[in-house]
Amino acid sequence: MEKSRKEKIKEKLTFKYRFVVLNEDTFEERFSFKLNRLNAFVFGGIFSVLLISLTILFITLTPLKEYIQGYSSSEMQKETTDLVYKVDSLNQILSVNDLYIENIQQVLKGEIKRVTFNKDSVLRQFQIDEIDFAPSSVDSLFREEVEQMDRFSVFQQAKKNTDIVFSSPIKGQITEQYDDQEKHFAVDIAVDQDTPVKTVADGTVIFTGFTADTGYVIVIEHGQGFTSIYKHNASIFKEQGALVKSGEVIASAGSTGNFSTGAHLHFELWNDGYPVNPTNYINFD
Template sequence: MAKENKAPKVLRYRLSLVDDYTHRHIWQVHFRRGGLFIAAISSVVVLIVGAFALVSLTPLKTFIPGYPDATSRMEAQQNAMTLDSLKNVVYRWEFYSQNLRKVVEGADPVVIDSLIRARKTEILSAEEAGELHVKDSILRANVMEAEEFGLGSSSRKLPIEGMHFFPPLKGVVSQGYEDVIHPYVDITAPANSVVMATLDGTVVSAGWSDDTGWSIAIQHDNDIISIYRHNERLMVSTGAKVSAGTPIAIVGSTGRLSTGEHLHFELWYKGEAVNPAKYINF
């Protein structure tokens, strides 16, 4: 019985671009099945990475459903301010109802001036002043003794968890910290709000960038750096010494990457970005 002729095994393929009239080969490429599979997988990966970068690094992310845009951030800020006003209104109504109850019961109402006077510091007696003087002397002696043995020297370094950070801006965190995509926080606040230094330090950079607008970088002790971007105006220059809470800029919306009036705040510790919300109550 004659053996059946098997079709030859195809190992290579060719993709050609041919002129329909002259049959001239304009372009052609040779490939194998494995190469075609690898090229297809690589194209899909490049397409996914490109789409992710296009969405995450451009204003297109504002079109994603649920992503907070400039309007929603402003509304959140206004809601926070409205909530604070409502708290004051509720407090006044409680004060009014308490006074009304006292009047109905025949008691004397509380006068608001008396509350203000009650908060003023009372004059201490000679005996109380003497006790305070003794306590102050003991405290000063303890501090001098600690400094004598180097316990209170400025060379002592505290971990970042033990440091007290001054809030750079009182506002609403419109976008929180993310390790890879968003290693900083965005804080919205009313126009002309003052941006302040979060720790004592030295201004190592203060100037303009097309992407981030007017920006400031401050070097602090313990290998800590704080960065403030998208400011409307700077109030310090490079080389200036600042203290915690010192006004350094006015909040704004400068730079190509800004989508609204806010402060872009970064905190770096030993060369790595850290989440400022862990150490600062905005």
Template sequence: MTHKRYKKKYLSILLIPDDESSPKSLKIRYSVLRIGAVIAILVVLLFFIGVFSYGKLVQEAFENVSLRQENAQMAKQVQRVNEMAAELNKLKQLSEKVRNSLTGYVKITEDVEKLPKQNPADRLKENSIETIFTSIPVKAPVTGFISQEFKRSVHTGIDIVAPQGTPVVASADGSVLYSGWTMDGGYTIIIGHTNGYYTFYKHNLRNLVYNNQRVKQGEVIAYLGNSGEKSYGPHLHFEIWKDGKPIDPRKLIPRFD
């Protein structure tokens, strides 16, 4: 009975050396083996739990980074929406002013009344053939080549390509209706002329005139540029409107080179 209990309590391991010395016996309690097995299992479980937890932490870290990036992107989009809303409001005001001007409800030469009174001889001079000629947009605003022609339904002007910084001149005498920035057209100038003519100059590098300023035909009003979201390179987008409708600039200005 004692021998059987002894055999159940211990596990004997026989160690045989290579040098032909006497074999040695190693006895290990079964309880120690069970504890060792439990510890090994716990170590393995803790290892996998640690790997899983580390993976979760890494995933959460990536998700946090991604979330911060999304928040930053959303903040930029909100800012962009606010800017677009402000720009839209600005464009609505401009559109109303231009529409009224093109239909004759608003006079764009508001500063004319502030000018000194002219005598009959001066008025006669202004009504001369030369004055009438300079009040019609017949002068090319810039010298270059036409990259896109006039198409009434899709492109209400022409695109004139020239080096950036090239001076842009007024096509005719008139009054500056608008000089400022629009999202699509960048730095834009709109000039009102007599006889129902209006000219548009878009994508400028810099405007040199201000609202309601009187300009002369051939006067430098801007420098050619590449501003605005719809610009594809340095060029001038030039439009001529007559009585509220766009017309092909080539009808009045045959050559731009």
């Protein structure tokens, strides 16, 4: 009985049917063909596979795929790649800036000791008593020769060949001049309490903070190796990382810090890591 069932199934699959197309009016035969169920299944399967394959290729190789949810456009992929590279570059720049700012903060807080300045200086290094500043005879002759040639030492002047035009940070009377012999690498300008303090040139704020000795301090980097420092402020109006324009108000003058004896601005100007005389670049009158 089992055998007869298989034979019946095989007979159904292989039984041939003849399909004829006739003219409706004349009943004339146009064409005909024979087909069994097995052939229909085979042709149907092949046709389905080809149709699915062609559809997949058409969607994959044409812009049509961009209209399907889940696919991103080629332009979006390009923009995403560019953004990834930009973010990576910015992360590297931020890492360098963070390290630079961290070092500046350590210098301003006295954690890095490089040079012994007076009570208002930014950098502190070693005990001045440990250093022998007595010049030798050769050194004295050399210094005299350099001064006669109208040149300068590192702590007296810096290069004046700069494209930066500096403006006065505040108007007032200079009560203490820049003096490298006394290690006072700044000018002190007496003003009224809360007088606006302005930045001397375009730049970036690289440090803001408060110290017990110098009160509220703000440091601005101007490019070409120049950095300006403003101390003993009553308050600071800018945050670290802010971009400032020349003449923009950044703080108000005051008398904060243990080393201040009255309302004034303690202003320092540095070039390539060395203090310079601000009066060589700025007219405070």
